[in-house]
Structures are given as structure tokens and as C-alpha cells.
Amino acid sequence: MTAFDPAPPTVRAAGDPSAAEGMVFHIMRFATHDGPGIRTTVFLKGCPLACLWCHNPEHRRDLPAVVWDGRRCVGCGACVASCPTGACIAAAGKIRLDPSRCRRCGRCADACPAEALERTERAVRLETLLETLERDLPFYEESGGGVTFSGGEPLAQPAFLLAALEGLGRRGIHRAVDTSGYADPGLLAAAARRTDLFLYDLKGIDPVKHRRATGVDNGLILENLARLSAAGAELVVRMPLVPGINDGHEDLAAAGAFLARLPRRPPVDLLPYHRAAAGKYRRLGLEPPLSGTSPPAAEALEEAARLLSSFGLTVRIQGEAS
Numbered sequence: 001m002t003a004f005d006p007a008p009p010t011v012r013a014a015g016d017p018s019a020a021e022g023m024v025f026h027i028m029r030f031a032t033h034d035g036p037g038i039r040t041t042v043f044l045k046g047c048p049l050a051c052l053w054c055h056n057p058e059h060r061r062d063l064p065a066v067v068w069d070g071r072r073c074v075g076c077g078a079c080v081a082s083c084p085t086g087a088c089i090a091a092a093g094k095i096r097l098d099p100s101r102c103r104r105c106g107r108c109a110d111a112c113p114a115e116a117l118e119r120t121e122r123a124v125r126l127e128t129l130l131e132t133l134e135r136d137l138p139f140y141e142e143s144g145g146g147v148t149f150s151g152g153e154p155l156a157q158p159a160f161l162l163a164a165l166e167g168l169g170r171r172g173i174h175r176a177v178d179t180s181g182y183a184d185p186g187l188l189a190a191a192a193r194r195t196d197l198f199l200y201d202l203k204g205i206d207p208v209k210h211r212r213a214t215g216v217d218n219g220l221i222l223e224n225l226a227r228l229s230a231a232g233a234e235l236v237v238r239m240p241l242v243p244g245i246n247d248g249h250e251d252l253a254a255a256g257a258f259l260a261r262l263p264r265r266p267p268v269d270l271l272p273y274h275r276a277a278a279g280k281y282r283r284l285g286l287e288p289p290l291s292g293t294s295p296p297a298a299e300a301l302e303e304a305a306r307l308l309s310s311f312g313l314t315v316r317i318q319g320e321a322s
Contacts, residue, residue, distance in 0.1 A: 008220060010183070012158050012159040018160055019159035020160075020163075021126065022045075022164070023045035023061075023121050023122070023123060024045065025059060025121050025122070025152070027040065027041070027043070028041040028043070031148065033318060034199065035146065035236075037174075038139045038140065039146055039147060039148050040136055041149075041178075042133075042147065042148070042149050042150070042154075044059075044151045044156065044157050044161065045121050045151070045152055045156075046152050046156035047059050047180070050214060052245065053290055054277070057281055057286060058121075059152030063120050063284055064097055064102070065097075065102060065106060066108055066117050066118065066119055066120065067120060067283050068094070068097075069116050069118065070094060071116075072116035073116035076114075077090060078108075079111055079112050080095075081111070085102065085103055106119045120284070126163055129164060130164065130168065133173065147168055147176070148177070148199070149176070149177050150178040154178065155191065161191065162191065162194060165177075165191065165194035165195055169194060176199055177195050177197075177199070179199070180203075180221060181220070181224040182216055188224050192231060196234060197234045198228060199238055200228070200236070200237050200266070201238050201239075202237050202239050202259075203221075204246040204251060204255070205254035205255050205258055222258065229262040229264050230263045236267050239268060239270055240273060241300075241304055242293070243273065247296060247300065253307060260311040260312055267316065268308055268315045268316070269318045270305060270318060271318050271319065272295055272296050272319055274319065275288070275291075301317050
């Protein structure tokens with residue numbers, strides 16, 4: 001897997017036309033693991049990283065707009081009939097999309113009665129998104145929840161993200177941004193002025209291992225985390241624990257020491273690696289990069305939590321190892 005854009009996202013002018021419309025690949029209502037309370041998580045397309053363990057491969061911009069699941073297909077031909085450009089082709093009992101003809105409109109997926117065709121992206125207008133998110137305001141208020149922007153990397157669509165955060169702020173809705181931190185410091189500062197909470201991914205301290213596992217250097221990521229901490233931003237650090245990549249004693253000790261030196265020590269959520277995304281990769285025509293890696297055992301998670309806690313950090317284990 002390769003990143004679609006190795007350069008960190010940068011600030012764009014408020015009048016940028018990309019603020020009016022964003023590319024979304026999923027909206028999850030009633031989420032409970034992406035910040036406090038009941039939340040709606042908006043998954044934005046695109047990411048400058050290429051993490052080997054990524055569980056949302058749909059974020060990639062080089063993927064087709066629609067993928068076909070033959071297990072669900074009933075052979076009705078509705079997709080072929082709905083395609084305005086003839087890009088949807090039925091042949092030998094399978095559906096094939098001709099990328100040279102596809103306009104990425106998604107009409108074939110919308111027409112499929114069996115949901116055998118699945119969109120990997122959808123263009124959403126800002127006001128439409130805000131109206132959709134506002135419908136769950138009673139649930140946010142009752143639970144202390146709100147809206148979380150995730151991805152991919154939400155900062156990869158900077159103008160749209162900032163405009164959406166501003167719109168939610170005017171509506172009094174709690175805002176969280178789940179980010180890798182790989183972004184221009186000015187963009188991150190602009191997001192911080194419009195964000196109530198950052199869920200900040202820390203994938204490792206060793207720069208060589210980080211580049212090998214994600215495709216980018218981690219210098220900017222660590223600097224931005226320190227900047228947010230010094231500025232008093234609300235932070236929860238999320239650390240994926242991937243066997244053989246970043247779960248060694250030295251890796252965890254280095255992470256604990258770095259976080260303990262921050263101006264404000266953030267709580268840490270450990271996220272154990274899992275294989276739940278394997279089906280996604282195969283539907284997209286991709287092989288899971290870590291298909292031979294097993295999730296960490298419960299004992300390994302507990303030991304990692306104890307080690308990080310020894311640096312004075314509050315550590316929680318999210319999910320269960322299997």
C-alpha cells in the first residue's frame with residue numbers, strides 16, 4: 001500500500017471551494033469508541049500515511065469508486081441499466097467497472113437491491129452534512145457526546161474539515177478530530193481553535209521503524225503533539241499495539257518517556273491490532289498487509305499498560321485481544 005500524498009496537509013484559505021464539499025467514505029451513527037458519549041463518526045477520504053495495519057483501507061484515493069461483492073449479487077442487472085456511461089459491465093457472471101468510463105457517480109451502487117455494490121466514496125456538501133449531524137443532537141446532549149472526524153486522515157481535506165468544525169461549533173455540538181498529526185503546524189493550530197478534543201495517534205517513537213510501518217517520518221508528528229500539549233489542547237493519545245512492529249519493551253518505554261515529558265500528560269488508549277478489516281481488503285482487491293500477524297494476547301496488552309503506567313500515565317486498553 002502506498003500513500004496517495006506523502007506531503008503533510010497544509011492550511012487553505014477560508015474561501016477555498018473545497019470547503020463546500022468533502023469526500024466521505026462512511027458515516028457511523030451511535031459510535032461509542034471515538035470520544036466521550038454517543039457520537040457520529042465521519043470518515044473522510046484520503047491520508048498521507050500508509051500504515052501496514054490500517055483498518056480503513058477505503059480511505060485510499062486510488063481505489064475504484066465502487067466495489068463488487070459476488071456473494072451478494074443476484075444477477076438482476078440493475079447496476080448495468082443504471083450506469084449512464086456504460087462503465088458497469090456484466091460478463092461471465094461478474095460485474096466489472098471500466099475506470100476509463102466511470103464518472104464515480106455511484107448510481108450503480110444506489111440501484112443495487114442486494115447491496116452487492118458498495119461505494120468507497122461519496123461527495124457530500126457541507127450544509128447537507130451539518131444538517132445530517134444535527135439530527136442526533138438530542139443523543140449528543142443526553143450522553144455528553146458529539147461528532148468525531150476520522151478517516152483516513154481528516155486533515156487531508158483541510159478546508160472542508162475546518163468549515164465543518166466551525167459549523168458544528170455554531171450549533172453547540174462537541175467536536176473531536178482523530179488525527180495522525182502529520183500536518184502543517186499552522187493547519188493543526190487552526191483545527192485546534194475549532195476542536196474540543198484531539199484523538200492523537202502515536203504509532204511509534206523510532207523514526208526508522210515509523211517510516212517502515214507508515215511510509216512517513218515521525219518528526220513532525222512528535223513536534224505537533226508537543227505543540228498541542230503546550231497549547232493546552234484536550235488530548236487523548238491513541239497507541240496501536242501491533243506485534244512485531246511497535247510492541248517491544250524499548251518501543252513502549254520510549255513512548256512512555258516521551259509522553260511523560262509533555263507539558264500536560266495525556267491519557268493513553270492502547271488499541272490492539274485486529275484482523276477485522278481483512279474482508280474489506282479482499283473486497284477492494286487488496287491483500288491485507290499483515291495477514292500473517294496475530295492480535296496481541298491479553299497478557300501482552302496488560303504488560304504494555306503496566307509499562308506505560310510506570311511513567312505516570314493513565315492507560316486504558318480499548319477492545320479485546322483475541
